[in-house]
Amino acid sequence: MSSPHGRGWRAAARLLAPAGALIIGLLATGSPAHAAPSAAELRKQISEKSDQLEKVVEQYNKLNAQLKQTRAEAAALQVELGPLEVKADQAKGNVARIAATAYRTGSFSGWNALLDSSGDGKLLARLSSLDQLATSQRSQIDEARRAAGDRFEVKAALDARLQEQTTRFTVVETQRKGIERDLAALKELRRKAGLLDEKSSTYTGSIPKYKGKAGIAVSFAYKQLGKPYVWGADGPGGYDCSGLTMAAWKAAGVGLYHQAATQWRETTHISRSQLLPGDLVFYSGLGHVAIYVGSGKVIHAPTTGEVVKVASVNMMSPYGYGRVRV
Structure with a gap:
């Protein structure tokens, strides 16, 4: 006569047998096959992908607009720099001539005028001419300093804009390539869903009139x-x-x-x-x-x-x- 414990174990074995067979079957055949997504599921994926892609495109549009603006500002600075370069070079040339003249004549022309034996009238005239010459020289030197400063300021701004332009271009290009990849994935989803691209056309209907x-x-x-x-x-x-x-x-x-x-x-x-x-x-x-x-x-x-x-x-x-x- 079998014991109650023996009958319990045999009952448990019968209950576990189907589960064991299932486990063995899974181990033998690997992962179960996934059913192909339905048309409704594909359309949902397309909608979600489209929404995500559109947000990325809008981010790209902003970056691209900023890049265009930076390029325009850099071009304007480049145009502005041209005349400043000419002006600064001319002022620099004037200072160079002043320096060359001072080198040739020496720096004691004022004392020579004072020691000259001419009359008082001629002495005063010479001193006045010397003072005017000195004033003119100071003015030209100041002008050269201002011109050089203007050129440096615009050149520094231009260099900064060009650097910003380079950085923005790199970011825009990286994002553009990412969008192209996402677009290819979206097109593949549309193909799987059997969606054809809509054909372009020309509108010939009525247009409401508003002021x-x-x-x-x-x-x-x-x-x-x-x-x-x-x-x-x-x-x-x-x-x-x-x-x-x-x-x-x-x-x-x-x-x-x-x-x-x-x-x-x-x-x-x-x-x-x-x-x-x-x-x-x-x-x-x-x-x-x-x-x-x-x-x-x-x-x-x-x-x-x-x-x-x-x-x-x-x-x-x-x-x-x-x-x-x-």
Whole structure:
């Protein structure tokens, strides 16, 4: 007769047997295969990747704009330096001639004039001439000193700008290469999801008429419908989000920075109820921006593989609304 303890062990063994077989099976076959992501999962990944990439592109736009500004300032300093170089060289030449004359004639011309046996009238005339000569020499020496100082100051500022330009260029290039890699990954995700790039087209539909500079900006935005999203671009062949809003308002004679976050700071913040055509609508933590065109619609440059299009102002949860200062 078997003991209760023996029956308990056999029951436990029967319960554990399937689990043991499973463990052995896993060890034999390795890790279980992962199912391919569904279309919905791929679309979610594409959306997340697009949002991340757009924020990086906007950072790049800011750095690139700063680089352009630094280059412009360096070029202006270079132009300013040219005449200063000429002036400083001329002043330096004048001082060199003064020094050469003093060397040839000696430094006792004033005493020689005093010891001269001519009459008092001629003596006073000579002393006056000597005093004028000394004054002229001092003036030329002072001018040379000022010219040299001006040249040194501008040259130092130019060198600093060129150094800053080099540093910014290195950062921009590094970020650009990173964006290109991220863009390739995004395109691969789109390929796996079976998403084809939208074809560019020319807009031929009606354009609402609004007055003033806002009307010009809105009209410009409509005319860009169908053009491709191109990261870092502000037209005319393609746009990214802040490049489109910048170009639209540039057409109206108003300058905006090529970055959504900076455009937010450049605008007067308003409420949803105050929205008027031409106002800017910001999304995704200031990572995306669109231009409001009325009737609850915006025009924006969405993401890679897509074209400039009309969308609902609620296409995403708006971050805020800004009115361009004109």
